[in-house]
Amino acid sequence: MSSDTATLLFELGMEELPPGALDDLSDRLATAVAGGLERAGVEYTTCRALGAPRRLAVQIEAVARRQPDRDFERRGPALAVAYDDSGAPTRAAEGFARSCGVNVNQLETLETDEGAWLAHRGTESGRDTRELLPGIIEHALSHLPIPKRMRWGDQTSEFVRPVHWVVLMLDEAVVPVTVFGVDSGRESRGHRFHHPAPVVLAHAHDYTAAMRDAHVLVDRTDRRDHILEGVRAEGERIGGHAVIDPALLNEVNALVEWPVVLSGSFDEAFLRVPPEALISSMEGHQRYFPVRDADGHLLPRFITVANIDSRDPARVVAGNERVIRPRLADAAFFWDQDRARTLESRLPALEQVVFQKQLGSLADKSARVADLAARYAERFETDPEQARRAGRLAKADLVTEMVDEFPELQGVMGRYYATEDGEAPAVAIALDEIYQPRFAADAIAASPLGRLLAVAERADTLTGIFAIGKAPTGAKDPFALRRAAVGLLRSLIEGEHPIDLTALLEDAAAHQPAELNAGAQVQPLVEFCLERLRGLYHEAGYGAELFEAVRSVHAPDALEPLDFDRRLRACHDFARLPAAGSLAGANKRIRNILRKADRTPPAHIDTDRLVEPAEQALNTAMAARAPAVEALIAQGGYSEALAKLAELREPIDRFFDGVMVMSDDAAIQMNRLALLQRLQQLFLAIADVSALPESS
Structure with a gap:
């Protein structure tokens, strides 16, 4: 390394961090320190965000030892x-x-x-980086996003956890700084049990290796990969494969400095309990990784990651097996207790659970969803009575012991209990699928009844919350209405249900309490959904011009998401055709000509007044294709219709090359405007292609 550069190391040692805070604080600290160097004009090459439960660290390579001189x-x-x-x-x-x-x-x-x-005029000499670092470090720490700070001892300063040591070095030299009442040095700390003595760092570049020798893996990515590989290997060793939830993996990674993978077992009798409940207990309570066999069935095994390399791992495993048994026993108890009563018998309890003060109880909401689902059942090719039944039972599992203990199992347990009660299979499945999609990458409900309930549930929530004046503002969305709108739209589009969203929301609004006048909020709600639709297409990589091309022609008082989607995808296909750019430009020209015309063109074209060969050719070509185009549009075949219209590129180009639209003869002029108006109408029946780029 050049003598003009050095490795920078900053480590802040403290009590164990909250596992959910480690990754974000580590990344933010590295970004802040690197940003401070950049603002000071100090160059560097790479910056690494490091961290473990008891430390946040930043290691930056090839840091210039001085600021560059600056002319002023x-x-x-x-x-x-x-x-x-x-x-x-x-x-x-x-x-x-x-x-x-x-x-x-x-x-x-x-x-x-x-x-x-x-x-x-002159040249200002750059300062030593060593002099700049204390200020950079203090600024970085003061701007970390810590929602809850704490004090310790007689300190007046606050941080997320009490700070015990600070390391700040440039190569082998310590840079003096005092933060949170602690002076910097070259002494770090190793693993609490494997290496309780201080770790004296000779050089900043040696940090990760020195800490590994002290039984601490400070590189978060390496530590996560080590855990992932170990858990997978252990799952295979015990005859199955580990169920690895990425969120759980990240949490475990933030809890251990020296991960050691072990496996244990539990009583096979617990497997009579639904696997989701056992998995929630293992993951949520104990942070264990469950294990499935080759057929996907849960095995009576678990994998845990210890933070110590015990001399007697069998005792560690035995301790974990002792701890998991009462947890699984609780899940079994909840399962047995809940099955003693049917879901239907729990419906009166929903009257005591408030959904929202102005919108009533969960029983009121269930009744609204049931009525709306029954009304739209035939449109979803489902049985109205099953739709009503599923709507009534959809919230019943919320008052069971199992869901009270494991809220993430809402819907899942409803499906199991409905099956135990002898409900129709479609109804039982819908009680689970009503919550789909649960998150951005989740699939929509697989069954038509599940999609119907998902749509009815979200429509009721959206109209109700809008009616009480709680629409999202800025970043605030306490009722998760943006997510609800996206789930509704995706269910209609991906499920291929041709439902008028405006009519659906009007029907949902009609079921809300009369005094709220929910119907007045339907149109703002449609606009809200349109903006969510815009976001969906943006995330999928579709250009904004495609969205605008369709939105500009859709009726202001109606929106059918499936039809909107088909039109947008048709525009996307059309934009890739060789003729697209030319036709987009021609449509812009037609739009401008018609806007500037001082009179409205006649509805029909007078073929006797088509005197120029180019206009005769355009009319003939258009007339020959119009019936097929209109038939395709009526069937929703928008891509095929636009491909058919793309065949008009050559006669349109010849028309504009050889015909003066604004002829001195008023009758001929109006006839040519009528010709262009008819052409425009064919395109606008699908989308405003003039919004598309003029170059394909």
């Missing part, structure tokens, strides 16, 4: 006031010179368009 220019008084009539410097000139630390005769002249001025 400082403007003083105008020459007109800098010297008197005899040419002697005035007080203004002398004062400016003193402020610059030079004599007047050392000043220079600056010529600008505004005039001539005295100026002082």
Whole structure:
């Protein structure tokens, strides 16, 4: 490494961090320190965000030891006031010179368009990076996003956890700084049990290796990969494969410094409990990784990651097996207790659970969803009575013991309990699928009844919350309405249900309490859904011009998401055709010509007034394709219809090359406008292709 650069190491040692805070704080600290160097003009090559439960660390390579020298220019008084009539410097000139630390005769002249001025030019020497670091570190720490800070001892400073040691080094040299009452040095700390003695760092570059020797893996990515590989290997060793939830993996990674993978077992009798409940207990309570066999069935095994390499791992495993048994016993107890009553018998309890004060109880909400689902059942090709039944039972599992203990199992347990009660399979499945999609990458409900309930549930929530004036504002969305709208739209589009969203929301609004006048919020809600639709297409990589091409032609009081989607995808296909750019430009030209016309063109084209060969050819080509285009549009075959219209490129180009639309003959002029109007109408029946780029 060049003598002009050095490795920078900053480590902040403390009590164990909250596992959910480690990754974010580690990344933010590295970004803040690197940003401080950049603002100071100090160059570097790579920056690594490191961290473990008891430390946040930043290691930056090839940090310049000094700021670069900086040329400066400082403007003083105008020459007109800098010297008197005899040419002697005035007080203004002398004062400016003193402020610059030079004599007047050392000043220079600056010529600008505004005039001539005295100026002082020079080169400012860069400061040592060592001098800059304390300020950079303090600024970085003070700007970390810590929602809950704490004090310790007699300190007045606050941080996420009590700080016990600080390391700040440039290569082998310690950089003095005091943060949270602790002076920096070269002593870190190793694993609490495997290496309780201080770790003396000889060089900043040795940090990760020295900490590994002290039983601490400080590289979060390496540590996560080590855990992942170990858990997978252990799952295979015990005859199955580990169920690895990425969120759980990240949490475990933030809890251990020296991960050691072990496996244990539990009583096979617990497998009578639904596997989701056992998995929730293992993952949520104990942070264990469950294990499935080759057929996907849960095995009576678990994998845990210890933070210590025990001399007697069997005792560690036995301890974990002792701890998991009462947890699984609780899940079994909840399962047995809940099955003693049917879901239907729990419906009266929903009357005591408030959904929202102005919108009533969960029983009220269930009744609204049931009525709306029954009304739209045939549109989803489902049985109205099953739809009503599923709507009524959809929230019943929320008052069971199992869901009270494991809220993430809502819907899942409803499906199991409905099956136990002998409900129709479609109803039982829908009680689970009503919540799909649960998150951004989740699939929509697989069954038509599940999609119907998912749509009815979200439509009721959206209309109700909008009616009470709680629409999302800015980043605030306490009722997760954006997610609800996206789930509704995706269910209709991906499920291929041709439902008018405006009509659906009007029906949902009609079921809300009459005093709320929910119907008045339907149109703002449609616009809200349109914006969510815009976001969906943006995330999928579709250009904004495609969205606008369709939105500009859809009726303001109606929105059918499936039809909107088909039109947008048709525009996407059309935009890739060789003729697309030319036709987009032609449609812009037609739009502008028709806007500027002082009279409305006639509805019909008079073929006797088509005198130019080019206009006759365009009319013939258009007339030949119009019936097929209109038939395709009626069937929703928008891509095929636009491909058919793309065949008009050549006659359209010839028309604009050889025909003067605004003829001096008024009758011919209006007939040509009628021709262009008919052409425009064919395109606008699908989308406004003039919104598309003119180059394909």
